[in-house]
Amino acid sequence: MTTKKPQKNDPQQAKPHGRREFLKGAARAAAVGGAAMLAGCGGGMLGSSEELSLRWKEYFKKNYRLMTQAEKNATIRRLERLAKIKDGVNIQMSSAAPIDGVLFGYAFNVTRCEGYMECVAACVKENNLDRKSNTQYIRIFEMEHGQMSPEVGNAKYFHQVPVEDHFYMGVQCFHCENAPCTKACPTRATWKEPDGIVVVDYDWCIGCRYCMAACPYYGRRFNWNEPQVPLKDMTKKQHYLGNRMRRKGQMEKCTFCVQRSRAGRLPACVEACPTGARVFGNLLDPDSEIRFVLKNKKVFRWKEDLGTDPKFWYFID
Amino acid sequence: MILLAGLAYSTDSGVVQIYKNATAPFDNESPVDADLSLPIKFVRVSEKYQGGDFWTETRKDKMQRFSCSQCHNNQPVRMAQAAEIAHGEIVLVHGSETRPLSCYTCHSKDERDFLVTEQGVKVDMDHPYQMCGQCHFRQKKDWVGGAHGKRISYWAGQRVVTNCTACHDPHSPRFEKRWPKTYSPPLSKTR
Numbered sequence: 041m042t043t044k045k046p047q048k049n050d051p052q053q054a055k056p057h058g059r060r061e062f063l064k065g066a067a068r069a070a071a072v073g074g075a076a077m078l079a080g081c082g083g084g085m086l087g088s089s090e091e092l093s094l095r096w097k098e099y100f101k102k103n104y105r106l107m108t109q110a111e112k113n114a115t116i117r118r119l120e121r122l123a124k125i126k127d128g129v130n131i132q133m134s135s136a137a138p139i140d141g142v143l144f145g146y147a148f149n150v151t152r153c154e155g156y157m158e159c160v161a162a163c164v165k166e167n168n169l170d171r172k173s174n175t176q177y178i179r180i181f182e183m184e185h186g187q188m189s190p191e192v193g194n195a196k197y198f199h200q201v202p203v204e205d206h207f208y209m210g211v212q213c214f215h216c217e218n219a220p221c222t223k224a225c226p227t228r229a230t231w232k233e234p235d236g237i238v239v240v241d242y243d244w245c246i247g248c249r250y251c252m253a254a255c256p257y258y259g260r261r262f263n264w265n266e267p268q269v270p271l272k273d274m275t276k277k278q279h280y281l282g283n284r285m286r287r288k289g290q291m292e293k294c295t296f297c298v299q300r301s302r303a304g305r306l307p308a309c310v311e312a313c314p315t316g317a318r319v320f321g322n323l324l325d326p327d328s329e330i331r332f333v334l335k336n337k338k339v340f341r342w343k344e345d346l347g348t349d350p351k352f353w354y355f356i357d
Numbered sequence: 358m359i360l361l362a363g364l365a366y367s368t369d370s371g372v373v374q375i376y377k378n379a380t381a382p383f384d385n386e387s388p389v390d391a392d393l394s395l396p397i398k399f400v401r402v403s404e405k406y407q408g409g410d411f412w413t414e415t416r417k418d419k420m421q422r423f424s425c426s427q428c429h430n431n432q433p434v435r436m437a438q439a440a441e442i443a444h445g446e447i448v449l450v451h452g453s454e455t456r457p458l459s460c461y462t463c464h465s466k467d468e469r470d471f472l473v474t475e476q477g478v479k480v481d482m483d484h485p486y487q488m489c490g491q492c493h494f495r496q497k498k499d500w501v502g503g504a505h506g507k508r509i510s511y512w513a514g515q516r517v518v519t520n521c522t523a524c525h526d527p528h529s530p531r532f533e534k535r536w537p538k539t540y541s542p543p544l545s546k547t548r
Contacts, residue, residue, distance in 0.1 A: 062361055143372075147504075152505075155537060157538045157541075160538070160539050174542045176542075178542060199537055202535075217372040218371060251393065302389065303389055304393050304512065304513035305391075305510060305511055306508065320512055322513075323372070324376065324379040325379075327406070327407045327408030329502070330503075331376065332502035334376070337504055353511070357495075
């Protein structure tokens with residue numbers, strides 16, 4: 041069999057008689073058998089037959105990039121229904137596509153940040169991060185004047201801030217234009233969207249953590265345990281590639297709050313920042329705030345020499 | 358061939374080149390199919406930013422005892438210790454130690470509902486940036502352009518930004534030292 045390099049925007053990527061089609065056939069056969077078994081044992085242990093059916097279909101869905109819009113809508117409806125059955129919670133999930141003419145960029149003012157960590161708390165809440173292991177996408181490093189790299193900073197500070205002769209530097213996923221993490225993934229579960237956001241298809245992640253090793257910025261997080269979020273604190277407006285609930289053994293990361301940014305809103309960290317140290321906007325809009333910063337301020341990118349081409353700049357006043 | 362060689366040796370490449378090539382105006386009014394309305398009141402700023410008009414949130418409706426002329430109207434105030442009750446909480450830590458600001462550096466003596474600049478120009482309370490910008494002109498330039506202060510809720514649509522006084526107490530503008538909102542676990546455990 042000849043291997044064809046996958047083309048962008050080619051819906052016919054899946055081979056007609058590939059492994060996936062075979063699995064589908066096998067799944068149908070197994071479903072018939074499973075249903076017969078279920079009828080035999082009453083189905084009490086495995087949840088309702090509706091839940092079983094939904095989970096069965098979820099198990100055999102495609103990679104998000106290969107789905108048609110109808111298939112995206114179908115999986116979103118299934119996930120919403122499963123959340124309702126499992127936890128009794130009404131979530132609204134979106135599959136909003138990238139907006140034409142938009143490339144998201146981010147700038148961080150190291151002069152303005154005072155280390156209050158409001159952004160971290162807002163991010164945990166917005167993105168339904170695991171409360172048990174205290175997962176956080178953002179790390180704020182306390183640095184002495186003159187230090188240049190967060191690697192020598194202190195991210196474990198817990199005292200009143202700001203401290204004299206120190207500055208604060210936030211680190212999160214930089215959404216590199218030339219992202220090493222996406223190249224390391226053996227299942228193509230992570231990729232860069234056309235609006236520049238690096239996302240993960242959680243259901244295609246096998247949890248090998250190659251991407252974590254490939255990222256030079258500690259931008260990725262792994263679920264060592266089943267993520268736990270109190271239902272009353274759960275953010276109900278979710279995106280398939282964003283803050284929907286992850287499972288144990290899956291990789292996750294900052295998505296520039298894709299559920300918010302694609303609806304025109306600012307990411308939660310930007311909105312929560314009490315000092316205005318965080319600037320977010322469209323790099324392709326010559327009038328945007330981020331372009332003003334890039335044009336008029338002294339900017340630098342962390343580890344720029346690696347060639348990762350991050351869309352996250354630091355600047356000073 | 359020479360052209361290609363030129364591209365290869367250009368100092369800007371990747372995303373820097375991508376954004377530098379993007380010079381066409383972006384339709385900021387309706388890029389997203391979503392409701393971008395704000396539930397707050399805002400006024401148009403008297404200056405323009407690189408993209409034209411922009412707006413800032415109002416201040417007068419957030420001030421507890423506006424309008425000032427209710428009391429400051431040249432009539433006797435029939436209440437004991439009125440000044441302490443009305444303005445006793447104000448702590449003025451603004452300006453240098455040797456030359457601190459006083460009330461009338463910013464507030465108008467004659468028309469109490471207004472502020473007044475060093476040159477005697479009356480300034481509406483909804484437009485405090487005109488006052489602050491007299492000394493903090495660098496910050497004001499950044500605020501107009503978008504490197505200081507922040508937009509409210511949306512990166513798209515009508516540009517509405519926070520006012521100076523939304524973050525800074527005009528009487529003691531420096532941010533206070535306080536406890537962080539949360540803490541970070543050791544790095545090795547989250548990785």
